[in-house]
Amino acid sequence: MNHIGMDSHISTLEFAVVNETGRLVKAGRVATSINGFMGFVRTVPRPRIIYIEEGTLAAWALETCVRFGEKLVITDPKKNRWIGSSGQKDDPVDAVKLAQLGRGGYIKEIHHPVGQRRRFRELMIAYHDAVRSTTRIKNKIKAKFRHNGITMLLGLKDYTLGEVWGGGNRVTVKTEVKGREKCPHCSSGRLYSHGESKPREVVHTWSNGRRVYLQLHRRRWKCRDCQHTFTEGRELVRPRSRLTRPAEAEALWQLKDRNFIQVTRMKYTWASMSIASGIRSWYTP
Numbered sequence: 268m269n270h271i272g273m274d275s276h277i278s279t280l281e282f283a284v285v286n287e288t289g290r291l292v293k294a295g296r297v298a299t300s301i302n303g304f305m306g307f308v309r310t311v312p313r314p315r316i317i318y319i320e321e322g323t324l325a326a327w328a329l330e331t332c333v334r335f336g337e338k339l340v341i342t343d344p345k346k347n348r349w350i351g352s353s354g355q356k357d358d359p360v361d362a363v364k365l366a367q368l369g370r371g372g373y374i375k376e377i378h379h380p381v382g383q384r385r386r387f388r389e390l391m392i393a394y395h396d397a398v399r400s401t402t403r404i405k406n407k408i409k410a411k412f413r414h415n416g417i418t419m420l421l422g423l424k425d426y427t428l429g430e431v432w433g434g435g436n437r438v439t440v441k442t443e444v445k446g447r448e449k450c451p452h453c454s455s456g457r458l459y460s461h462g463e464s465k466p467r468e469v470v471h472t473w474s475n476g477r478r479v480y481l482q483l484h485r486r487r488w489k490c491r492d493c494q495h496t497f498t499e500g501r502e503l504v505r506p507r508s509r510l511t512r513p514a515e516a517e518a519l520w521q522l523k524d525r526n527f528i529q530v531t532r533m534k535y536t537w538a539s540m541s542i543a544s545g546i547r548s549w550y551t552p
């Protein structure tokens with residue numbers, strides 16, 4: 268057993284290490300810090316035990332030792348002086364004497380409530396964990412609400428909406444089909460995956476002067492019964508259309524009372540958004 272006496276001051280810690288035969292094998296001085304403290308202690312071979320006198324730094328030393336799994340004994344200065352000092356009452360017991368007293372078994376230990384401290388620490392950790400998971404759950408719920416809100420605004424309840432990005436005059440929403448569709452040729456549900464079609468952007472609606480695009484991520488399916496392959500999401504957008512069905516309906520509604528010139532003007536107002544092609548595709552099979 269190595270006995271480590273520690274004399275603690277506000278700015279420095281002094282150490283003396285005495286082995287089982289009572290020989291001083293090491294001494295040192297480090298800055299008062301957890302790194303300095305543990306740095307020195309770790310250079311002393313195990314088994315080792317640290318002695319410190321009760322004082323302002325005792326609680327700190329104990330907490331540090333508990334945290335790093337070191338054995339620390341807090342001693343009673345009065346008793347140490349009585350045994351260790353050479354007659355004079357206020358002669359401080361230094362690190363070497365402390366280590367010698369420890370080796371000799373003359374130490375009267377003062378018990379600090381380590382258990383309670385440890386329990387307190389554990390409770391604090393549990394508390395922080397609880398706060399963290401509450402935040403996580405709150406964020407999940409918020410995300411869910413946000414998602415539901417967007418789904419409702421866009422009227423896309425059979426679709427999974429992902430990221431929303433954009434600026435200027437356009438907003439894009441990542442969109443996927445929720446669940447599985449049936450074969451459009453024979454209504455069979457016996458399908459297997461046949462890859463994914465290339466993501467495509469289609470106009471879905473207008474909001475606040477911005478075109479809202481859906482970036483469609485659609486799977487391809489093959490029917491086990493009729494062997495046809497098809498791309499899902501036909502209910503939302505017809506093949507080759509640049510608008511979703513609701514957008515087409517909206518566009519038609521907007522056009523119904525306008526004459527040709529107005530429509531042409533509108534076409535240019537909406538710049539690259541080609542209403543005409545949207546309408547054209549309505550009539551092409």
Ligand SMILES: [Zn+2]
Pocket residue numbers: 450451452453454455490491492493494495
């Ligand atoms: Zn089929």
